[in-house]
Amino acid sequence: MTTNSSVTAPTPAAAQEKGQRIHIGEWIIENLIRLAGLSTVLIVGLIFLFLVREGGPAFLDIPLRQLFGSRWYPIEGIFGLLPLLVGSLIVTVGAVVIAVPLGLICAIYLGEIAPTWQREILKPLIEMLAGIPSIVLGFLGWVVLAPLIQNAGAATGLTAFTGAIILAYMSLPTIISISEDALYAVPKEYRDGALAIGATQWQTIWRVVLPAARSGIVIAVMLGIGRAIGETMAVMMVTGNAANIPALSSGVIFQPVRTMTATIAAEMGEVAQGSLHYNTLFGIGIVLFVITFAINSLAGRIVGTRGARRTGAKL
Amino acid sequence: MSRQQINRLATALITGVAILVVVPIVLVILFVIYNGIGTISWEFISAPPTNGMREGGIWPALLGTIFLTFGTAIISFPLAIGAAIYLSEYAADNRMTRMVRLAIVNLAGIPSIVYGLFGLGAFVLFMQFGTSILAGSLTLGILTLPVVISTAEEAIASVPQQFRTVSLSLGATRWQTIRHQVLPHALPGILTGIILGLGRAAGETAPILFTVAAFYLPDLPHSIFDQTMALPYHLYVISTQVPGMPLSIQYGTALVLLLIVLSLTLSATFVRTSMRRRREW
């Protein structure tokens, strides 16, 4: 077989040599491609490794009781993460409570109600929102939104609520586009069937389409949470950065808070490398990494099983 | 209320909410343009900041962002395109592939500030690049990987399977098939991913905080081992860290940053649609 070069090239020897050259070149390229694929796994591993390398000591050197304590006073050497966790929690929950209904309804509008010409205008607009740098939104929150909220009667404009609004807007594109995909994946026959037996459009959406798109919507919410919890600059600019656990009252969301991300961003510039404070900031990074890793792996799993089921049904 | 009334009410509410979501997007952009346009001038673009940044322009920050964006491109694209080819053309349905996919999903979800920490730990300190354009580009390059990989993979997967089969049946090897039949047709999509990645990199602040960005540095960088100012961080600094800063300069800076990022995003969309139209099949 390999000697049968007379039909493929003018001289057999030349063809063979050429074949060898192609072979070695390809071997190199194909392995570079494989390496590039594997590098993604390697990078995730390296990120975790470096976080642990710099942040691990915090978990060893700080007594656990203090680490989960409610006081974050780095200057006195007291590193309680609770206020930061609570701060992130309040802002994220606030953002999700605002963004999920808005995003889902917007996706329903885009997927079920809007005529094509509107969709063609609206979708790029939402993509554009995803493209606005967080620092610009943070800036607007700082110069426009915060004064508005203060005028509305809050003690200060820089509150968890301000952060939640900005964050909600930032996570909207994620929530909208994934929910829309989920709605889109609902087979047309479901809708036709419901409409055929006399359901109104709203009944069809509420009773048929939304339940069928449930798992996709869950993913949208999860990734929205992931997006909100990791956001840094805008949150840092508008939440007031008070590292206290806010008093648990009805007005909890109108108090200044400090999130985990903002703490890292604000304090890393001032710490001595290798100090306990420095280690602890990396420790917060580990917490963030673990939370988002868990959220995304779970969401990825749901997508994975859903995808498998879909192809299974096709065969 | 009858079913029809409920239906009308629900539809009206949904439409109202959609307007509530979309209108502010337009307002935000128009607002920044309205307040910032008066500041933009050749001098604002081309001069360094003066008088404690309260006067002058943004040139060093603008240039720094351009450098960083190019640096990101150089780091990210070979790796991202390689990974995209791997996933769409080479990966078998096995554990390894599932791990790669999981890794990409997670890379996309890691907060940008954590990338900043990684850049600090890995590039600035461990590899001793210092706070530098190199360290910043590496960090941003890794951050943009998931966007570029998933867009490029989608583009590669959208090349009709029959082109591959025909090419292989004519005796082309797998790489020749990819090189001559797959990549040329996937190019618009890959380009879209690249530009989207660049837009993301140009606008990010958190990853460059500890890896490259300088608070105030009127001198331009001389090598990839120098620090540089960068637009997003500059906007942060002048809006929160400098007392008595005129709002006009803040809005002007925000506008320039917004224009850079949005024009990248828009041109990505443009590339995608215009190249799609030229397709023969």
Add this chain to the structure above:
Amino acid sequence: MIQSKISIQHLYYTYEDGIEALRDISLEIPANEIFVLFGPARSGKSTLLRLLNRLSDLDEGTARQGTILVDGQDVFDRSVNVSNLRRRISMVFAMPTPLPGSIYDNLTYGLKMAGIRERGELDRRVEQSLKQSALWDEVKDRLGASAFALSGGQKQRLCIARSLALEPDVVVLDNPTSGLDPISTATVEESLFDLKERYTIIMVPHSVQQAARVADQAAFLLDGELVEVGEAGKLFVQPTDQRTEDYITGRFG
């Protein structure tokens, strides 16, 4: 007995989902004849064709037993260069599948991938293959035009020419006239008769009628099994197996 060009021995082939596509197939395919593989849908014809030049390598999770010898050598042997094999056993698909690019690009693609770059040689092969597939007169003045601009029948003849440009030993055609009108079909069939002088031709036909028109030898496949094989003159007139008779007389399939 004449020396076979291709010898298939006890071939079994199973897809990932456990479907047994081929069961104990043994066939001798002589050189310079038109050998037709026919049978109902999903009887394993296309699977068998794809095994001949190892396009089957693209399918994951399959299992194979048995051998295919071409000129006495096992195509599944590790030492076989698959690219060379596919240049020797060249394939035409059911749907006309031009590659994006000009007519000339399409015809020279396989040659360039084989490292042949010399302009004179490329031009010679282009002209020769277009003449063999009866397309030369229609396209000789517009070789630089897009291959997608051709009509359906022209596209399919271009695909045949593209295979012939490789100067293969064997041309494998998987239902090449499926999308063509009767006139184009006739043109393609006629060119096949000319081609068998130089090539061994293995073909899955569009219909039993087409099989009877073009075949020198024919094999009837049913559910992955070889029911009957023989001279076309005899097989289509006096089949020995009842199932073959039922099929060619149109009682099923």
